[in-house]
Amino acid sequence: MSRISAEQVKHVAHLARLAVTEEEANRLTQQLDKIITYAEQLNELDTENVEPTSHVLEIKNVMREDTAKPGLPNEEVLKNAPDHQDGQIKVPPIME
């Protein structure tokens, strides 16, 4: 039985903001299915009472004083922007 369908792959691609062609969606379906099937070997392990590890070191929230510091110069920030106008980054229309 396959773990993931081409429809699901298209939905995930939408969530990931990736345009995919039919051909890519079909290829990804097969490849992801294989990887997910492999990953399901983790189900051999009973992890009922195991705490998840998100981070290996005992570091909790790291706080600092909330003090104002100078920001980056506008021209530096815009230097790498694909499009800008009047000191602002410009993007295509957000709403139709």
Next chain:
Amino acid sequence: MSLFDHKVSDLHELLHKKEITVSDLVDTSFNRIDEVDGKVQAFLTLNEEQARAKAKILDEKIGQANLESLLFGMPIGIKDNIVTKNLRTTCASKILENFDPIYDATVMGKLHQADTVTIGKLNMDEFAMGSSTENSGFKDTRNPWNLDTVPGGSSGGSAASVAAGEVLFSLGSDTGGSIRQPASFCGVVGMKPTYGLVSRFGLVAFASSLDQIGPVTRTVEDNAYLLKAIAGHDEMDSTSANVTVPDYVSALTGDIKGMRIAVPKEYIGEGVDEAVKQSVFDSLKVLEKLGATWEEVSLPHSKYALATYYLLSSSEASANLSRFDGVRYGYRASDAQNLLDMYKKTRAEGFGEEVKRRIMLGTFALSSGYYDAYYKKAQKVRTLIKKDFEDIFENYDVIIGPTTPTPAFKIGENLADPMTMYVNDILTIPVNLAGVPGISVPCGFTNGLPLGLQIIGKHFDESSVYKVAHAFEQATDFHKQKPQL
């Protein structure tokens, strides 16, 4: 003989006595790059004009100051996922092809303080995702020992450039083996430090809970010097550990009498090449002669590390790489109708195949209805893998095994099936999941290709790892052999 056949400490002495200049060292780099980089293809961007200018400035200082920094004037190569102010940083991705960083990574600031000279930026698998550097969006780097084979990855350029004598040393990054595996394939020394020892500020994030920057060098001593220079707490990285950085070089005594070595049976079992196994057993004999003892142990959850790693690293990557959206920097698709369309086209055109595959896997594993079954499950198994290491380190000083199951493979050989490529990292991945330090040192050859010995230590015990690695290196001469280019 090249100047780069000397250790850092010897070159420092030569500079001090004015027998050589920084310009000589920088010339050595660029001459060698001219000579061999057409074949090796380790570099994506050269920093020639600035490097030569800096060499001149440093040369004027030689007479004045007494060169406090041991790394003064040493030519270094930088993996292209470490941001360098005003020096193009691409992560070997089309999406960042023209990215010109406006700040330096913390490690770059530390290197500037130490007065090293940046020679250029090194090729890698796109966004550090891969084990052969074949996923670079720009070029294939070759293994200097055999140009038909891969240098390993993702820090392929970092390892190949050092092996080819193009730089004295380099920085790489390691998320699942990306320093140690190419170091092994190219016959050089590569260290993945304890998670949190080296600041990740300015390292373009792949998997934030696993990524570490580390040094690639020709000798263990040079490696210890370079790590000392880049390690330390950084308030710009909230996952940076507030620990004192020891003087690693003082641990390089050659005395490993009584040290206890654990050899996991899972690291010398099925799927590991016979020549690789033999090199590990030969290496253990060397260490025994030096007075260490070894026993076979078990890391019982090793076989689950690969699946755990791909779920966790891809999930973290899917979040981290969401910043590449064509808005503030990088590539933007040109014919988009609206913002959503622009995001989708930009990312589809800008990212390579492997990066997209991992973003997809990660997005799936984090998506509603699958989060508990995949992502959370993998986090729980990570706890078990970490515990395996803690149990062993109660009774042993270091863990030793091969760095990789095989020597370097042919270019193109593992591209068809993502899973066969992933298996390459099966012996290095558990180290990242546990967050402990691991090094690869040259330990033999098979069919003219280098093999690497992996030495793994306790959290923040890089000193013991270096001590054993150095004693082994001094008792063997694998590190003295050079590829013929």
